[in-house]
Amino acid sequence: xxxxxxxxxxxxxxxxxxVIDTDGTRLYSQRVANxxxxxxxxxxxxxxxxxxxxxxxxxxxxxxxxxxxxxxLLVAHEQRLLYIPCRTAHQASQTxxxxxxxxxxxxxxxxxxxxxxxxxxxxxxxGEVSVNSRVLISRRADKAGDRGRAINRLRTQxxxxxxxLEHAFDGSRFKAALMLLTxxxxxxxxxxxxxxxxxxxxxxxx
Numbered sequence: 001x002x003x004x005x006x007x008x009x010x011x012x013x014x015x016x017x018x019v020i021d022t023d024g025t026r027l028y029s030q031r032v033a034n035x036x037x038x039x040x041x042x043x044x045x046x047x048x049x050x051x052x053x054x055x056x057x058x059x060x061x062x063x064x065x066x067x068x069x070x071x072x073l074l075v076a077h078e079q080r081l082l083y084i085p086c087r088t089a090h091q092a093s094q095t096x097x098x099x100x101x102x103x104x105x106x107x108x109x110x111x112x113x114x115x116x117x118x119x120x121x122x123x124x125x126x127g128e129v130s131v132n133s134r135v136l137i138s139r140r141a142d143k144a145g146d147r148g149r150a151i152n153r154l155r156t157q158x159x160x161x162x163x164x165l166e167h168a169f170d171g172s173r174f175k176a177a178l179m180l181l182t183x184x185x186x187x188x189x190x191x192x193x194x195x196x197x198x199x200x201x202x203x204x205x206x
Contacts, residue, residue, distance in 0.1 A: 002054030006046050007111025009103045010034075010060055010067040017042055018107035019049050019056075020115060029104055034066060039073050057082060059114035061089040061106075063123060071123060072137040082120040084113050 004027060009016045011034065019028035027049050032042045046056055058074055059082040060067050074081050093109045114120060 002050045004046075004050055004054060004056055005111045005115045006056055006058045007107045007109065007114060008058065008060045008067070008070060009106040009110060010062045010070065011103065012066045014103075015039075015067075015070060016103035016107040017046065018104060018111050019046055020108065020111045022115070024112055024115065026108065029107070031103065034069060036069065036073065039070055043073065043077055043079065055080065057114055059084050059110050059120070060123075061086050061110055068136060075123065076137075081123045082114050083123050084110055084117075084120060089113065 002021075004019050004021055006017055006019045006028075009018075014031055014033055016031050017028070018026060020026055028046065030042070030045070032038050050056065057080050060070065061084050063071065063083050071081065089106065089110050092113050093106055
């Protein structure tokens with residue numbers, strides 16, 4: 001069975017992925033947005049490197065923060081994932097060939113470390129990081145669904161009373177317009193109570 005290693009240099013808004021084979025030859029290198037749809041496409045693309053007949057070993061240099069979404073998606077898709085501490089990746093990067101520090105170079109270093117080392121810890125589905133990641137992903141999906149349902153209900157009401165406004169309204173782009181049309185109903189109940197107190201001139205305590 002063909003085996004490849006996919007190293008991820010994790011960033012705040014973008015990651016860089018590099019895939020190598022058993023000889024350390026680069027097979028794939030791509031910058032990808034830290035976005036669910038983009039990361040799902042990445043997982044599919046990397047699987048395609050082996051034509052779906054090989055094993056992909058993923059490696060990442062963070063197990064929290066900006067890598068949480070990536071980790072959760074890899075775990076959800078039952079991918080084998082290794083954690084390489086930032087210090088280990090940094091030390092290896094200092095001794096690798098090439099000038100300067102780039103995301104592509106760091107991703108290659110991470111992939112090579114995963115290929116050569118035997119002391120790396122896997123990130124498993126039952127681990128604390130993975131569990132917390134799944135909770136965050138689930139919460140994010142719920143919030144996105146709530147927003148979509150709220151916009152759809154608003155569109156239905158607008159089409160009944162003011163069809164021209166419904167055609168012109170774009171809730172995905174103009175949040176201020178959505179807040180205006182809903183009268184601020186997207187705020188939490190606590191926030192709405194605070195706003196009512198302010199309008200009535202009451203103290204905020206309590």
